[in-house]
Amino acid sequence: MKVKRITKDIILKNGKIIDPYNQKIFKGDLWIKNGVVAGVGDFALPKSSGMQTIDCTNKIITHGFCDLHVHFREPGDDDKETLQTGAYAALAGGFTRVCVMPNTKPPIDSPESVNFINQKAKNLPIHIHPIGAVTKNQDGKYLTEMRLMSKEGAVAFSDDGLPIQDGAVMRMALEYSKLLDIPIINHAEDECLRAEGLMNEGKVSTHLGLAGNPDLAESMMVQRDLELAEFTGAKLHVPHVSSKKAVNHIKRMKSKYKNISAEVTPHHLFFNDEDLMGYNTNMKVAPPIRMEDDRKALIQGIKNGIIDCIATDHAPHKAEEKETTFDLASFGMIGLESCFGAVNKILIKENKMKIEHLINLLTINPRNIMGFQNDLFSLGAVAEIVVLDTNLEWIFSREHIESKSINSPYIGKTLKGKVVHTISRDFVTNLT
């Protein structure tokens, strides 16, 4: 991957432009001058020489992707990832904007720590937004200074990784968040039902003898959160939905209460629990990869709009933390670099969805959930653009990983569709 600071005008030539904001698809060029959009579609090309022209024939030009759920491990675990290495992993995946989860060491649970992220991230090639913790020290008890954190730039609140077990605390958090009108994101797992579960409870866990984590552990918590959201009138975002039961609960609640949204990860769409047959610790994630029936329900949930966006839950871990027995291995996988090739393969190639729908799930939908600027092809908009080759089949390998960690079960898998250029702020990335 080559990342360069933009020094001259860029013309993306002769691409298929998909504009998710105006819901328009047309052939044309896109002109970036001084890091902002200077022309889209038909425009009079400037005569100056020394422009960089990128041929986009048979390629798609669209908004840069936005990921509401990544772990960049800074502060505290910068041997797994830093805001900088995470930003490069994002560029490799076509992401120009991400929200980082607060389960760092220490957690992002004060206005000062929100500010720390913003200061460290401000000159990086992508936009990084901190999500603040719901409770102090993420211990599920006392609310953080949400308003002050929001003023410093926290875009949502979550104790991700640690489910808020106490229903009264969750209610208070939702009630209080109405002051700010930004979403609460609860990692939905009932810890008692999950118990010591290491993978989805099902046929495969029964054969492997591994303690199972039942789908109920997720769906019952999702149902609680949905009811609390409706009851309080607050904004709820359900992260990494993994089970058919949870999809059904969200579907029912969405028919009567609109202020909820949901995300799904590429790995819950790509894999099922049969893929754990070899005890592959890179497949050990929370919530767990579930059965084929669940995977199909997630795809269906995307098709009929119950699930609003794709989020990677990019979770870097050191090699030693995965190269161990299944019980001791850490939960999580990286996912930014492999995201588009995985979801494009599953949703477009295998499930015949339209590419513009998939692009909505990666661009305008997540931006709308967080209230980010989303008219990215308007003149003067700061560049957040990707160029996609949707037909390219490629084998994902170590060399495609920009993250500091390599805990990816996609290594060796054939993906379809690839990000070929990411243009973000003042940077242009060449991935061909």
Add this chain to the structure above:
Amino acid sequence: MLSQKHFLSLKGYIKEDIDKILETAFQFREVLDRPIKKVPSLQGVTIVNLFFENSTRTRISFELAQKRLSADTVNFSASSSSLKKGESFKDTAQNIMAMKIDAVVMRHPTPGSPKLLAEFIDATIINAGDGTHEHPTQAILDMMSLKEKFGNLRGLKVGIIGDISHSRVARSNIYGLLIMGAEVTVCGPPNLIPRYINDLGVKVNFNLNEVIEWADALNILRIQKERMGRSLVPSVREYRSAFGITLDRLKSHKKEIVIMHPGPMNRGVEIDGAIADSDQAIILNQVLNGVASRMAILFLLCGGQPTEMVEK
């Protein structure tokens, strides 16, 4: 000699291999009845017994099998907690391999760890129990004991009684017996029978009396005391009332039924002492057959030649 290099699991094992192991085990059983119970079959072969979990009988059984075959053996015991604190599993494995050994017999509390060991090192790996996953050598000795008693495993009806969820003995027995054409019914408290157990090809029946009427043999699992009271098993008398192999219960059935137990037994809990000591129990045959079975598995995997096998 067998189609797989390692002995990790009976899931997906082929019948021909189990037949070969059993046939060899019966030949070694004869060796064990001789005055001098030792053959030179594995002379020069080095085997490490790597036990990350306490075990007395399985370790002794393996060690004895190795000694009877003239292999060189080393024992390594490490509690899993010390492993958690210090050296990684990978380092332990590679250190042992660096000492040029041929085979590792491993017991470990985590399912799948023998497979991981096989990925890390080059030696032949034999699973001596991996958590709640499998205990394949136990299943071989159980099948050997049933074959000894009944002559054939095809069509045999076997009940496995107790805590199926946490039992590696149950899983390996189920896989092995079904491959050999036997039928298996599991019976125990419904909260200790996995929801998806049918996928292993067994029937489930919560009524022990019905299972006794149906079965030719029962394999009685040890009820672990630490499960008592943890909302899993309310009490000993509660358990015994439904699933205990008691003298009264067996008397009320007018049939001879063969009783097995992988040990160690809790007399007066899952089984009455009088039954364990009775003629219908083949529990001590299982122990002897354990040595013969492990000799057979070690012999077939560690490159012994058939002609050397029973040489005096």
